[in-house]
Amino acid sequence: GENVGLHLPTLSVQEGDNSIINCAYSNSASDYFIWYKQESGKGPQFIIDIRSNMDKRQGQRVTVLLNKTVKHLSLQIAATQPGDSAVYFCAGDQTGANNLFFGTGTRLTVIP
Amino acid sequence: NAGVTQTPKFRILKIGQSMTLQCTQDMNHNYMYWYRQDPGMGLKLIYYSVGAGITDKGEVPNGYNVSRSTTEDFPLRLELAAPSQTSVYFCASSYGGRTEAFFGQGTRLTVV
Numbered sequence: 001g002e003n004v005g006l007h008l009p010t011l012s013v014q015e016g017d018n019s020i021i022n023c024a025y026s027n028s029a030s031d032y033f034i035w036y037k038q039e040s041g042k043g044p045q046f047i048i049d050i051r052s053n054m055d056k057r058q059g060q061r062v063t064v065l066l067n068k069t070v071k072h073l074s075l076q077i078a079a080t081q082p083g084d085s086a087v088y089f090c091a092g093d094q095t096g097a098n099n100l101f102f103g104t105g106t107r108l109t110v111i112p
Numbered sequence: 113n114a115g116v117t118q119t120p121k122f123r124i125l126k127i128g129q130s131m132t133l134q135c136t137q138d139m140n141h142n143y144m145y146w147y148r149q150d151p152g153m154g155l156k157l158i159y160y161s162v163g164a165g166i167t168d169k170g171e172v173p174n175g176y177n178v179s180r181s182t183t184e185d186f187p188l189r190l191e192l193a194a195p196s197q198t199s200v201y202f203c204a205s206s207y208g209g210r211t212e213a214f215f216g217q218g219t220r221l222t223v224v
Contacts, residue, residue, distance in 0.1 A: 032210040043116075043202050043215030044155070051210075089154055093210055099145060099170060100213070102154035 007090070007106040014111050019077040021106045023090035026071060030092040034100065035064060035075045038087045047075070047088075077108075085110045114138055118203050118216035125193040125223045133188040133219050135203030143206045144186040145170075145213065146178065148199040155202065161186055162209070193223045 013019045025033075031052035036044035048059045050066050050073075057064050063076040073090050087107050091100040119134045137144065142163045147155040147170075157170030161180040175197060177189040186205075190197060200220050206213040 034212065041218075043204075043217050045215070046212045049212060091155075099157050099160050099209070101171075102147075102156075104152070104154045 007088075007103050009104070010107045010109070012109045012111055013080050015080060015082060017080055019075075019080045019084065019108060019110075021075045021077075021088050021090075021108065023073040023075075023103060023106075024071060025073065025090075025092055027092070028068075028071065033064070033066065033073050033090060033092045035062075036089045036091065036102075037084075038089065038105070040086075044089060080108075080110050082110045082112060084108060116203055116205055116214050116216035118201075118219050120219060121217065122220045123222070125190070125221065127193060127195065127223060129193050130189070130191045131193070131221075133190075133201055133203070133221075135186045135188070135216060136184050137186075137203075137205040137214070138184065139205060139207075139214065140183060141205035141207050141214075142183070143209055143213075144180065145204045145206075146176070146186070146188045147202045147204065148172065148197075149202060149218075150199050158188065158201075190221075195223050197221065198223045 034049040035047040038044045048064050050057045050064045061078045065074045087105040089105045091102045116137045145160045146158040149155050156172045159178040161167045164183050167178050200218045202218050204213040204215045
């Protein structure tokens with residue numbers, strides 16, 4: 001079966017530092033990945049996505065890196081702020097599937 | 113533009129009762145999804161739909177039913193509630209299968 005989004009459960013960073021959240025996947029057929037942020041009591045919110053024909057994509061203060069060789073995905077958040085405290089999920093799919101498979105998420109805590 | 117709207121936000125059911133979780137979206141998205149999220153876990157797909165009149169099972173469909181009579185609405189039905197269905201339920205929609213999904217705020221369901 002699918003095994004996408006294997007996360008470390010928690011990460012603490014100092015305010016102003018850069019955060020790196022990692023995610024591993026096992027299915028080499030996965031060709032679309034997406035990062036979501038979920039604040040307490042809310043639904044997941046889209047952050048950034050990347051397709052397998054790319055190895056890097058940048059957004060506002062966020063960068064996603066994809067290493068298909070080792071099946072690894074990372075989300076980098078620059079100058080982490082208290083408002084970045086949340087659970088971050090990576091999710092992926094595979095060709096022919098109409099849905100995403102979510103991992104268990106990483107809880108990011110920003111220390112003021 | 114309200115996005116994805118779920119009702120109710122909270123509900124307590126007794127074992128064996130039934131209920132319908134409502135979901136509506138105003139973005140004219142073809143794809144709609146129902147996920148459940150257990151404490152500390154990622155999202156598991158229950159059912160999804162790629163368009164009006166079409167529904168498919170996800171990873172954890174047992175105990176649930178769905179219908180998609182219109183593009184906007186995708187209700188989730190629990191026929192005989194069981195304690196194992198205690199969870200937070202999220203509805204989502206997207207333009208396509210491998211594109212950003214927009215999530216509702218969730219329905220917290222407790223079965224006692």
